[in-house]
Structure formats: C-alpha cells, structure tokens
Amino acid sequence: MSKPIVYGPRYSTYTRAVIMALLEKRVDHAVVHVDMDEQEHKAPEHLARHPFGLLPAFQHGDFAIYETVPILNYIDDAFPGVRLAPADILRRTRAAQIMSVINSYGYRPMVWGIFVPRTFPQPGKPVDEKAIAEAVPKARQALQAIEDLMLNPDPFLVGRQISLADLLLVPIIHYFAGTPEGAKILPHYPKLMAWHTIIQSRPSVLETVPKVLSGVE
C-alpha cells in the first residue's frame, strides 16, 4: 500500500500531532501543505477530504479519514511499532479523557483565545485584551482538569510510555507556553510543567517544531 499522506500545514497543532504519531511509529509518510492563510482548507479540493474544512485530513491507500482522534487511533492500530494507546484500561481511559478535555475545553481558549491573538495581532488594530482575559479562566480550567487526570509518578501524561494524549497536547502547550499568559499560568500546574520540560527533548517533538516558534524561515 502507498505511504500515508497527511494534509495540513505543519503549524496546525492537530496536523503536528498526527505527524508526531507517524514519527513515533517510524512510518514513512508524506505531508501535503494546506495553507490556511490562503483559505485552502475551505477550497473544494480540501472539502472533499474534510467536509467541515478543518485540519488535518489523512489518506492511506484508498482509505480517507478526517477528525484527529480517529486518525491517531487508526495510525496506532494500522502500523507496527510502539503502541501509543496504553494497554492498561485505566491508563487508556485517562488518556482518552485528556484527549476529550483538550478537544472540548482546552484547545479553543489556549490556541484561538490566547496564542493566535497574542502572536498574530491584526495590523493596525489593538489586541482584544478583553477576549484574551475571558479565555484565561477557560484555559486554566482545562489545564487543571488535565493535571488532575495525569497519573503519577510517570514522565508522560498517563505512564512511562508516550501516548496519543501526549501527542495531542504537546503542540498546544508548545504554543501556549510562549505567550505571556501561558508563562504566568503554567507554573500553577507542576505535573504539567515537569511533563512539558521532559517532552521537549523528544525527537518527534524536536523534528516538528513549527517555523513560527523556531524563527527559521
């Protein structure tokens, strides 16, 4: 079967999580860029891959998948290599809960509520400080929930092995930690802070640092 293809920009947090899963499993793959600034994710070509116009989309042979958590689980199940879903039911459930908390409560305030307006302010317009201030308690609530779901004593979110939950969270925390709000809030969550420090040196993390963070163009 042909090698899998990830459709999405490398700077998209969900696209990055999928690429990291492929790197962790050592799966040869291709990444096809979809430029959000150019609205390519809303063009017919991408809507055929993802009817809601979001990122990423995934293709393996003639099997196409959209929605990140199903893509991650497919990659884990379809390819050999390290298992990214914990074998233990309690750890697997906590990982699934963390992914659900990220998607339902954490991603939007941390990325769209804080990171994007802080990092890419609209030219000639003041930053909407009120909107950012409203996102802060939502981000804190999600981070507290994730901290409470983490299992100790373990380097990763739910154990000694990296999991799909780690991969989903890394790109989001990576962006969030670089904002003034993130730098101020994150130290309140010591388990998450320790996790973030350790996971920084993971090859799949280092190999996927977005240009917006590395400063390299």
Added chain:
Amino acid sequence: MSKPIVYGPRYSTYTRAVIMALLEKRVDHAVVHVDMDEQEHKAPEHLARHPFGLLPAFQHGDFAIYETVPILNYIDDAFPGVRLAPADILRRTRAAQIMSVINSYGYRPMVWGIFVPRTFPQPGKPVDEKAIAEAVPKARQALQAIEDLMLNPDPFLVGRQISLADLLLVPIIHYFAGTPEGAKILPHYPKLMAWHTIIQSRPSVLETVPKVLSGVE
C-alpha cells in the same frame, strides 16, 4: 467490585447513550438522577464528578470517569458481553469518526439549536426562529457527513453489529426527528432514515425512551 453508577438525567442524550451501552452489554448498574432544571449539574457534588459540570459522569468501584466517549469505551472494554467497538479497523475508524462528528458538529445544532427551543419554548417569549433557522444548515451538514461515513449494506451505522456510534446517535436523532425541522430534513438522508426505523425496535432503545417523548409522567 460494586456495580457501576451513571450520574445524569435519563432525558440527557449522552446519559441515555451510556445507559444503552450498559443495557447492550447486560451490565447491572444504577442511575443516579442529576436534575438540570434544578442546576444540580453545577452543584459542588456533581462538579467533583465532572469538573466542567456536564452529563453524564460514571463511577465503577473507585474509578471515576467523565466525558461520554471515554465512558463508552471503558464500558465496552471493562465488561464482558457483545463488543460495541468493531473489531475491523476500517469499521472502527468510521464509528470513531461518526462519534467525533456528532460531538463536534451534530449535537449542538440538533439538540440545543432546534430540539430544545421547539420543545421547551420559554413561557411568554416568542420562539427564536432566527436561531433555529441558523441551526438547520449546521444540522444538515452533520447529517450528510454521518450519512457519507455509514458503511453499506448494513442495518447499523458501520456494520451488522450495533456499535458505540449507534448508541451515541440514537438519542439525538430520537429528539431531532420529533421536531418539524427534523421531520423535514431527515428524509434527505435515506441511509439514516432506514437506520432510524430499524433501530427503534432495539430493546435498549425502547427501555430508555425519555418521558418527554413517551408522554408518560
């Protein structure tokens, strides 16, 4: 281990899906009512179970879980009986995608955008027809996506066996089908219509019909 407990009102679509999973697996369980009209889901007792104050929450021995999809997968994995996650990777992935589409795009417009304002209009206030009209295309987009993800020829969403995706969708379509908008929209999706007709007679569906639909108080 003590029998599992579901915390939530039987009229909540997500609570009903969890109860149906327990019935399908023939797991002896208890349901503890949490009354949304009385704001019991925002009370400290429930926030200790679900920090975001949503429904349902789940307890099995000393292991507590919130977020419906992780609860459903835990029930499927922890208890004997019929498997609700398809063994085949393609069917399992399609089921996961359908669950993700329900949660991210389908639930809100169908239940909160259309069913709730139509069924429980605010006393003395006109129904917000503009808000309902805005929810209709969103509901249609989600239904089209689910229809496209269904695998044929099969009585259930992704195969000959009922899956977690069927359980998550039934309570939502059940409510939606009873609204004028649902009655008008659903016939555009012939696979979903056939599915809804067949699944109506499933014992786990019949045993969990909410009083708001059965008319029995």
